[in-house]
Amino acid sequence: xxxxxxxxxxxxxxxxxxxxxxxxxxxxxxxxxxxxxxxxxxxxxxxxxxxxxxxxxxxxxxxxxxxxxxxxxxxxxxxxxxxxxxxxxxxxxxxxxxxxxxxxxxxxxxxxxxxxxxxxxxxxxxxxxxxxxxxxxxxxxxxxxxxxxxxxxxxxxxxxxxxxxxxxxxxxxxxxxxxxxxxxxxxxxxxxxxxxxxxxxxxxxxxxxxxxxxxxxxxxxxxxxxxxxxxxxxxxxxxxxxxxxxxxxxxxxxxxxxxxxxxxxxxxxxxxxxxxxxxxxxxxxxxxxxxxxxxxxxxxxxxxxxxxxxxxxxxxxxxxxxxxxxxxxxxxxxxxxxxxxxxxxxxxxxxxxxxxxxxxxxxxxxxxxxxxxxxxxxxxxxxxxxxxxxxxxxxx
Numbered sequence: 001x002x003x004x005x006x007x008x009x010x011x012x013x014x015x016x017x018x019x020x021x022x023x024x025x026x027x028x029x030x031x032x033x034x035x036x037x038x039x040x041x042x043x044x045x046x047x048x049x050x051x052x053x054x055x056x057x058x059x060x061x062x063x064x065x066x067x068x069x070x071x072x073x074x075x076x077x078x079x080x081x082x083x084x085x086x087x088x089x090x091x092x093x094x095x096x097x098x099x100x101x102x103x104x105x106x107x108x109x110x111x112x113x114x115x116x117x118x119x120x121x122x123x124x125x126x127x128x129x130x131x132x133x134x135x136x137x138x139x140x141x142x143x144x145x146x147x148x149x150x151x152x153x154x155x156x157x158x159x160x161x162x163x164x165x166x167x168x169x170x171x172x173x174x175x176x177x178x179x180x181x182x183x184x185x186x187x188x189x190x191x192x193x194x195x196x197x198x199x200x201x202x203x204x205x206x207x208x209x210x211x212x213x214x215x216x217x218x219x220x221x222x223x224x225x226x227x228x229x230x231x232x233x234x235x236x237x238x239x240x241x242x243x244x245x246x247x248x249x250x251x252x253x254x255x256x257x258x259x260x261x262x263x264x265x266x267x268x269x270x271x272x273x274x275x276x277x278x279x280x281x282x283x284x285x286x287x288x289x290x291x292x293x294x295x296x297x298x299x300x301x302x303x304x305x306x307x308x309x310x311x312x313x314x315x316x317x318x319x320x321x322x323x324x325x326x327x328x329x330x331x332x333x334x335x336x337x338x339x340x341x342x343x344x345x346x347x348x349x350x351x352x353x354x355x356x357x358x359x360x361x362x363x364x365x366x367x368x369x370x371x372x373x374x375x376x377x378x379x380x381x382x383x384x385x386x387x388x389x390x391x392x393x394x395x396x
Contacts, residue, residue: 024375026059027386035074036380037114038371042096043378044075044082045385051075051084051099056373059387065099067092068192076115076122080139083122085111091124091132093197095139102142105197107132112210119234121200123220125209131222132199133237145195203237205230207248211291216255223249229262231276241276247287256294257313263288263301269309271299271316280316284309290331293339295353300339302328308341310356320356324349335372336390342367342379350393362393 030052036045042062043054048070053062069086075094076083081102082094087110093103109128116123122134207226214221219240222230225248231240247265254261259279260272265287271279286303293300298310298319306324311317324343332341338359339351346367350359366381376389 024057025386025388025392027384028054028059028061029384031383033368033380033382033385034072035114035369036371036378036385037074037076038373038378039077039082039096043371043385044077045380046071046073046075046084048072051082051094053082053096053099054385056378056387059385063097063099065094065101067101073111074114076117078117078122078136081137083115083117083124085115085124087111089126089128091115091197093137093142093194101192101194102139102146103137103195103197105132105134105199109208112208113212116213116215118213118215118220119218121234123213125213125222127208127210129205129207129209129224129226131203131205131209131213131220131232131237133201133234134197135200137197142195146193149193149195201237203230203232203239210250211252214252214254216260221253221255221260223251223253223262225250227264229253229260229272229276231260243270243272243276243278245270251288252291254292254294256292256299257297259313261292261294261299261313263290263292267303269299269301269311269316271313282311282316282318289328293332293334295334295339298353300332300353302332302341306343308332308339308351308356310353322351322356322358330369333370333372333377335377336375338390340370340372340377342370348393350390360393 032047033045036043038056041056043056045052050064050066052064069088069090071086073085080096082096084092089107089109091105092101095102107126108130109126112127113125120136124132205224205226207224209224211223218234219231220234227245227247229243229249233240245264249264251263262270267284267286268281270281273279284303286305288301288303290302297313299313300310302308306327308322310319312319326343326345328341329344330342332339339353342348346364348362348364352359366384368380371378378387
């Protein structure tokens with residue numbers, strides 16, 4: 001082997017070893033991951049038509065379930081249940097142990113954000129502008145309800161339901177019909193004949209809801225593309241207060257340090273009092289594309305021109321800015337004592353959140369949204385999901 005080729009092979013091996021340093025580093029090949037969420041030791045990821053459960057520590061696949069209707073948003077969870085919304089407006093309830101569908105609810109439009117479980121209530125929002133509240137479900141009760149359902153006709157039984165007409169050859173076009181049945185079996189998962197859930201209440205806004213629901217005390221907090229932020233009673237969905245902005249709201253309302261923080265497409269971060277009135281507003285000079293992150297008295301947001309800005313949570317005074325020339329597509333996340341973000345060129349940046357100074361940067365071969373873990377990051381790439389510990393990137 002030529003000396004130059006040998007040296008290059010050693011260099012690439014060392015780089016790969018450095019990138020995968022740490023016992024918890026892993027890669028899982030999956031095409032087109034759209035979103036994911038972590039519940040304790042399990043990561044639930046969605047593609048356009050599958051939900052996959054992975055062990056967070058090892059990346060081992062625990063189960064994989066196919067669902068119809070187009071999947072887009074991160075799953076929610078409650079103890080032993082997983083909640084997944086589709087573009088067809090169906091909320092699916094899955095068994096967290098094996099991914100089996102246990103129940104569903106038909107809503108008024110595509111489900112625009114992650115279902116959340118707050119104060120013993122399942123909350124789901126839609127592009128139709130609705131918020132639905134469901135009472136908690138018990139896995140064993142749902143399984144019993146499935147067992148009580150009448151037996152559904154299987155695809156194999158359907159062709160035999162009609163008697164052939166006189167003179168008709170029952171074998172004619174047989175292989176073609178048999179092939180269609182096999183195709184349907186591949187596309188349709190088992191156990192889709194499940195009970196339908198009824199909501200406890202439903203509330204409406206006048207625009208699609210794409211930001212995840214949050215909560216504070218006995219209220220849930222809604223940001224709507226109709227430009228309004230809403231506080232709704234957890235008990236019955238009635239409005240506690242409404243705040244009207246000038247542009248769409250596509251990021252979650254966050255309560256911290258005594259204020260509700262609302263990030264708007266008008267480029268301003270707004271701090272609202274507990275009664276829903278404006279305490280202060282601060283500009284970022286671009287449409288804000290991340291939900292506010294509150295850390296040690298700072299509120300941190302990123303905007304459409306690649307600027308990350310931190311404001312004092314009490315006064316709204318700007319504390320620091322960090323400019324990313326390539327722009328930012330996905331929300332920054334806090335991991336340990338670092339602020340992590342990925343630019344549009346696939347460069348991972350780790351910042352010191354107290355001062356907005358760059359700690360280190362690393363190029364990623366595959367990149368997408370970030371999810372923080374106790375010891376590092378899970379990255380939802382275009383062709384894989386992978387985890388790295390923070391120490392793997394801490395050294396320049």
